[in-house]
Amino acid sequence: MNKEYDVIVVGGGNAALCAALSAREHGANVLVLERAPQASRGGNSAFSGGGLRMVHHGLEDIKSFAPELTSEQIARSDFGAYTAAQYLDDLGSMTEYRIDPDLAELFVNQSTDTVRWMRGHGVRFAPQYEWNSYQQGDRFVFPTGFVIAIVGGGRSLMDAEYEAAERLGITIRYRARTLRLLHGASGIEGVCVATNRVEKEIRARSIILACGGFESNREWRARYLGPGWDLAKVRGTRYNMGDGLRMALDAGAQPHGQWSGAHACAWDMNAPDYGDLAIGSAYSKHNYPWGIMLNADGRRFLDEGADIFTNTYAKYGRIIMEQPGQFAWQIFDSKTLPLLHGAYRIKQVTKVTAETLDELVAKLDGVNRTRAMATLTEFNSAVRSDIPFKPKTRDGRSTTGLAIPKSNWANAIDTPPFVAYAVTSGITMTFGGLKITTRAEVVDTEEQSIPGLYAAGELVGGIFYFNYPGGAGLMSGAVFGQIAGEQAARHALGK
Numbered sequence: 056m057n058k059e060y061d062v063i064v065v066g067g068g069n070a071a072l073c074a075a076l077s078a079r080e081h082g083a084n085v086l087v088l089e090r091a092p093q094a095s096r097g098g099n100s101a102f103s104g105g106g107l108r109m110v111h112h113g114l115e116d117i118k119s120f121a122p123e124l125t126s127e128q129i130a131r132s133d134f135g136a137y138t139a140a141q142y143l144d145d146l147g148s149m150t151e152y153r154i155d156p157d158l159a160e161l162f163v164n165q166s167t168d169t170v171r172w173m174r175g176h177g178v179r180f181a182p183q184y185e186w187n188s189y190q191q192g193d194r195f196v197f198p199t200g201f202v203i204a205i206v207g208g209g210r211s212l213m214d215a216e217y218e219a220a221e222r223l224g225i226t227i228r229y230r231a232r233t234l235r236l237l238h239g240a241s242g243i244e245g246v247c248v249a250t251n252r253v254e255k256e257i258r259a260r261s262i263i264l265a266c267g268g269f270e271s272n273r274e275w276r277a278r279y280l281g282p283g284w285d286l287a288k289v290r291g292t293r294y295n296m297g298d299g300l301r302m303a304l305d306a307g308a309q310p311h312g313q314w315s316g317a318h319a320c321a322w323d324m325n326a327p328d329y330g331d332l333a334i335g336s337a338y339s340k341h342n343y344p345w346g347i348m349l350n351a352d353g354r355r356f357l358d359e360g361a362d363i364f365t366n367t368y369a370k371y372g373r374i375i376m377e378q379p380g381q382f383a384w385q386i387f388d389s390k391t392l393p394l395l396h397g398a399y400r401i402k403q404v405t406k407v408t409a410e411t412l413d414e415l416v417a418k419l420d421g422v423n424r425t426r427a428m429a430t431l432t433e434f435n436s437a438v439r440s441d442i443p444f445k446p447k448t449r450d451g452r453s454t455t456g457l458a459i460p461k462s463n464w465a466n467a468i469d470t471p472p473f474v475a476y477a478v479t480s481g482i483t484m485t486f487g488g489l490k491i492t493t494r495a496e497v498v499d500t501e502e503q504s505i506p507g508l509y510a511a512g513e514l515v516g517g518i519f520y521f522n523y524p525g526g527a528g529l530m531s532g533a534v535f536g537q538i539a540g541e542q543a544a545r546h547a548l549g550k
């Protein structure tokens with residue numbers, strides 16, 4: 056075979072760059088094909104908040120990832136610990152035990168070392184106090200394994216990984232949309248790529264697909280996720296159209312995981328149709344546990360206090376999608392307003408304020424006012440105010456007698472000013488994907504690995520179903536990207 060590169064990586068987000076760096080470290084000559092122009096490179100990874108869920112054993116581990124922590128921060132922080140068993144339990148229960156157990160173990164067991172490896176490539180980490188901790192007295196307590204985040208968020212992550220790639224001599228082409236895989240006697244032997252609609256074939260011994268799911272593809276969303284999903288806003292990149300999935304299925308790959316499932320969450324009603332890199336994750340509206348949500352009928356439609364937001368936000372987007380008009384209002388009073396994240400204070404936010412509930416309800420665009428007032432009155436009188444309110448620990452301060460309970464953090468909405476934020480459903484990523492082995496080889500419909508074809512990131516199926524623990528997307532892309540890079544290099548170099 057007349058090969059131009061050992062390894063071609065299709066995609067330009069975190070999974071792709073981790074794969075490229077790993078393949079290069081294992082001796083391969085690597086080409087990265089990113090569909091986006093350079094200014095919008097990095098896929099959803101660039102839009103992300105940069106939170107990473109990994110196994111850790113407390114302060115010493117966290118310090119090793121975030122050496123810039125000051126002694127004052129250390130004295131005031133309780134990072135807890137997050138064991139592999141806890142991580143596996145969370146992945147198991149949140150995916151209704153459908154997660155592929157071999158991929159889950161690999162993913163969890165390699166999480167800490169992979170973050171260390173990313174750090175070695177210039178990615179910087181710090182504890183994410185605003186989103187992931189709560190204050191108890193003068194201490195900050197982190198209730199889950201979701202402690203660290205990338206300093207500067209997703210854009211810094213991608214800048215660091217692209218810089219590392221350039222330093223190591225990896226070739227990067229932008230505006231390079233991969234269209235097809237080339238088959239030959241030894242398996243997958245290259246790709247057909249279009250730049251400005253001009254097609255070209257490029258040969259390599261190994262190809263890694265890391266080009267995202269189909270969340271940006273309106274037509275596929277309606278087809279696989281169901282009616283109404285064509286109307287969702289896209290939280291991140293416009294470039295993840297399912298190309299990698301289509302190419303691989305055309306080459307005989309096996310569809311795997313939940314093709315009807317997606318990660319979607321409460322997202323500002325007036326956010327643009329696709330993500331805006333200048334705003335990043337800040338259109339997210341994850342603070343519903345401190346208030347209530349009303350739909351167009353003026354009714355509550357889910358348990359806002361079922362769990363901490365990192366365990367519910369990714370599945371609640373689907374429920375918002377199912378409401379009339381696909382929108383809801385999140386309502387808070389002055390007691391909990393100080394708890395809202397900075398994302399509620401961006402100037403683009405869709406918000407109304409009022410001094411009385413009547414006045415507030417009149418300002419809720421598209422909502423049945425009479426029913427909304429009745430819901431608020433009924434909710435306020437159902438709150439168990441005998442149980443103390445403790446933000447972010449599951450405090451058991453619930454409601455009684457409501458058809459849809461609020462299980463924790465129930466507070467009467469009774470103290471002005473009252474504030475409401477309009478949200479719709481923002482899709483983050485799709486869950487359906489390709490079947491891979493623990494060596495990130497793509498498997499065909501007869502359970503055989505397709506020689507020369509590897510996959511990592513969002514387009515891997517069998518990891519997320521129904522729901523998703525916050526911080527697991529970047530982690531999955533990094534772990535399987537690193538594995539795919541190593542295996543693709545070994546295959547290409549005949550090792």
Ligand SMILES: Cc1cc2nc3c(=O)[nH]c(=O)nc-3n(C[C@H](O)[C@H](O)[C@H](O)COP(=O)(O)OP(=O)(O)OC[C@H]3O[C@@H](n4cnc5c(N)ncnc54)[C@H](O)[C@@H]3O)c2cc1C
Pocket residue numbers: 065066067068069070071088089090091096097098099100101102103104105106107108231232233234265266267268290291292294295296298299330335336483484511512513514525526527528529530532
């Ligand atoms: C607003 C937002 C906030 C998030 N916050 C977090 C967080 O805090 N923590 C977390 O873990 N996860 C978070 N996520 C999820 C996380 O971003 C994704 O799980 C992860 O980035 C997926 O990585 P990936 O490399 O598989 O895909 P992406 O980063 O989306 O990369 C896919 C790449 O493929 C390219 N591409 C597509 N088609 C082609 C083609 N035909 N040819 C060539 N290239 C192609 C795209 O341009 C893109 O560069 C967030 C996502 C969003 C949108």
